[in-house]
Amino acid sequence: MLDPWRDDPRIWRRGIVTGALALLLALVMLLHSRIPNTIGNLGSLTETFLPWLGLAIPVLLVVGLVRRSATALIAVLLPAIVWLNLFGGLLTDKTGGGGDLMVATHNVNADNPDPSGTARDLARSGADVLALEELKASAVPVYAQALASTYKYHSVQGTVGLWSKYPMSDVKAVDIKLGWTRAMRATVTTPAGRVAVYVAHLPSVRVKLKAGFTARQRDTSADALGEAIADEPIRDVVLLGDLNGTMNDRSLNAVTSQLRSTQGAAGSGFGFSWPASFPMARIDQIMVKGVDPVSSWTLPATGSDHLPIAARVNLDTTS
Known part of the structure; x- marks a missing residue:
């Protein structure tokens, strides 16, 4: 049986744009503190809603799967790793009992x-x-x-x-x-x-x-x-x-x-x-x-x- 991924020579050429968008998303999250506030406080605006940028990750993942693009799927790993590094700790329950x-x-x-x-x-x-x-x-x-x-x-x-x-x-x-x-x-x-x-x-x-x-x-x-x-x-x-x-x-x-x-x-x-x-x-x-x-x-x-x-x-x- 043919494997449509392994036997398709275009899997690396397809999804270049999707891969580029994934890389850009990763850079925005990783370097959000470098986004300048000199123009409309763009840096602060980005940081206010920073966790929501993670919603773009599953969208890019689906696009990569539909396009059958190995390039896009590998690239999507980058923003996913950055988002988990920034906010993964908030996904665990750290609540305890008691308190003065x-x-x-x-x-x-x-x-x-x-x-x-x-x-x-x-x-x-x-x-x-x-x-x-x-x-x-x-x-x-x-x-x-x-x-x-x-x-x-x-x-x-x-x-x-x-x-x-x-x-x-x-x-x-x-x-x-x-x-x-x-x-x-x-x-x-x-x-x-x-x-x-x-x-x-x-x-x-x-x-x-x-x-x-x-x-x-x-x-x-x-x-x-x-x-x-x-x-x-x-x-x-x-x-x-x-x-x-x-x-x-x-x-x-x-x-x-x-x-x-x-x-x-x-x-x-x-x-x-x-x-x-x-x-x-x-x-x-x-x-x-x-x-x-x-x-x-x-x-x-x-x-x-x-x-x-x-x-x-x-x-x-x-x-």
Whole structure:
């Protein structure tokens, strides 16, 4: 019986274009940090949706099979290897049990049609410390009332707030160079020790036809937030909030270089949080320093366009 692959002398000549596209895909993923931001922040835009580039791999594989191209099939191995190197670790379940402290964060959406219901859902999550972002002034009393029975302590600074079952002290707004308050910090004294908790809502980014990925204001705020965290005297630090960017985005380096993501360290999957209807990116973050993540996950949808996220951590009792 003839083997249509072995006996076809064209298997190496066919699929050159497919092979070239596979090579290009591998290079984009491998060298994403080299893609310049000088034109429309193209590098940051690519990094925001970097995991989704992997969807092109099975498409190229099918094309190679249909074309019966050995060249294309071998070339497709390159982006597959690069993607697994970048994101393969997220495919394993690293969640554990226990933890000294459960934290959660949620961009509740200023236009949330049911703030009271959202607050009740979050209170039932079991979080010891809860951060809320995009709080509309008129809705703050609604959240405060709905959360009062669960959280004895709370503070709202501008459009962000922090609710805690444990005492809070040294509460203050954090200047992230916006002219109004969208970040805060507090010392939370838990049975396992003190932890500095930051809540932040970095400015939104937009994708525009002419301007590209407009993120300058967010990037400036990220740098300011990174400076504040670098000056934090308490060793154990937890950052909760909507950073409007992913861990891959080099423009958030002032923050991500100091802290690690609980999802990457103790989660299962990518933990995408936005948009809630079809999550495509994890722009809501729980990040830690001096703290050991135990588990990390997304919570059920509320009336917001973001999903809430939660994590359990162990504190360093020597701090």
